Structure formats: C-alpha cells, structure tokens
Amino acid sequence: MTPYDPFSPRRRNIFQHAGFRMGAVGGVIMIAVHLFLLAINRGTNNGDVLAGLLQLVVYFFIAHNAAEQHHATQLDSVDHLRGVQGAGVGAAVTTSILVWIYIVVRGIFRDAFGITVIVEPVSLCFTIFIDVLLALGIGSLGGGLVAKKYRGNTNF
Numbered sequence: 001m002t003p004y005d006p007f008s009p010r011r012r013n014i015f016q017h018a019g020f021r022m023g024a025v026g027g028v029i030m031i032a033v034h035l036f037l038l039a040i041n042r043g044t045n046n047g048d049v050l051a052g053l054l055q056l057v058v059y060f061f062i063a064h065n066a067a068e069q070h071h072a073t074q075l076d077s078v079d080h081l082r083g084v085q086g087a088g089v090g091a092a093v094t095t096s097i098l099v100w101i102y103i104v105v106r107g108i109f110r111d112a113f114g115i116t117v118i119v120e121p122v123s124l125c126f127t128i129f130i131d132v133l134l135a136l137g138i139g140s141l142g143g144g145l146v147a148k149k150y151r152g153n154t155n156f
Contacts, residue, residue, distance in 0.1 A: 016058070017070075017086065018066045018067075018069035018070040018073065018087045018088070018091070019066045019078070019086065019087035019091045019094065020090060020094055021066070021069075022063075022066035022069065022087075022094075023062065023066070023090060023091040023094020023156075024094060024098065025062065026058050026059070026091060026094070026095035026096045026098075027094060027097075027098025027102075028098075029057055029130075030051065030054075030055050030059060030099045031098065031099065031102045032050050032072045032105070033051050033054060034048075035103060037051055037093055038106075041073060046075055046091075048103075049114075051143075053114050055095075055099060055131075056134060058080070058090040058094060058095065059096070059134070059139060059141045059142070060090045060092075060138050061142070062095055062142075063087075063088035063138060063140075063142030064088065064090035064142040064143070064145060064146060065091075066086050066087045066088055066090070066143070067084045067085065067088040067091075067142060067143040067146035068138065069087070070087035070152055071084050071146060071147075079152065081147050081150060081151065083145075084143055084146055084150075085144050085147050086142035086143065087143060088140065088141075088142040088143020088144070088146065089135075089140050089143055090135060090139070090140075091139060092135040092138055092139025093132060093139060096131055096134075096135035097122070097132075098101040100128050117149070
C-alpha cells in the first residue's frame with residue numbers, strides 16, 4: 001500500500017463525470033429511438049430524419065441535466081461553476097458519437113445482409129461533422145444556461 005501523496009493527481013472513474021454518464025444515457029435513448037423507428041418503418045431508413053430532429057432536442061436536455069448534476073457535485077466548492085458548461089458539452093458530444101457509431105454499424109450490417117445502403121462517404125462525413133458541431137453548440141447552450149442560473153449564487 002502506497003502512502004498518500006497530496007500532490008499527486010486524483011484518479012477518477014470515467015463514469016463519475018456527469019457529462020460522460022449523461023451522454024451515455026442520451027446515446028442509449030437515441031439508439032432505442034432509432035431502433036423503434038426502424039421497426040415501425042419495416043427496416044427502411046425513413047425515420048432517420050425524425051430521429052435526427054429529436055436528437056437535437058435530446059442534446060439540449062441531456063446537456064442541461066449533466067450540467068445540473070455536475071454543479072450539484074461541487075456546491076460546497078469555492079469555484080462551484082468550474083466545468084459546468086463543459087459537462088453539458090461533453091454529454092451532447094458523447095450522445096452524438098454513440099448515435100453515429102450505431103448508424104455506421106447499422107449500415108455495415110444492412111450492407112452485409114444484402115439490403116441496399118446508399119451512402120456517399122463524403123456526405124456521411126459532412127453530416128457527422130455538422131451533427132457534432134450542432135452537439136457542441138447545443139451542449140454549450142444547455143451548460144451555459146445552468147452556469148448563468150447559478151452565477152450569482154455565492155452562498156457557501
């Protein structure tokens with residue numbers, strides 16, 4: 001057993017960070033929505049536009065919830081707003097990445113089973129790029145609203 005060193009950085013579990021935890025929850029929710037719409041549309045991609053629009057709303061609520069949770073963990077700290085907006089951004093980007101991993105894997109499996117998947121690589125990369133930018137902006141908005149809400153709160 002090693003002695004306690006007060007100057008060594010504290011190691012944390014990645015699931016302790018509210019941004020990653022809520023981002024994983026958002027990713028699971030959106031993957032379930034994609035699967036539900038895939039089942040309703042009998043295996044076609046017709047529900048992807050609806051899921052994409054719903055995904056933008058999920059980005060905001062997941063980011064806002066992650067920022068609230070992150071703020072709640074450091075209420076008794078002097079710098080209680082540190083990382084609040086970053087937690088919101090992290091949650092939205094994590095959700096976006098998980099959903100795009102699902103969409104790419106779904107396309108690979110559908111292509112392997114002989115279902116025609118028409119995807120141009122350039123437009124797919126551009127769409128992923130735009131979606132991640134939207135996740136960054138919406139996550140920043142959700143986290144920023146929480147930071148703005150508690151900015152004047154200096155009661156310890």
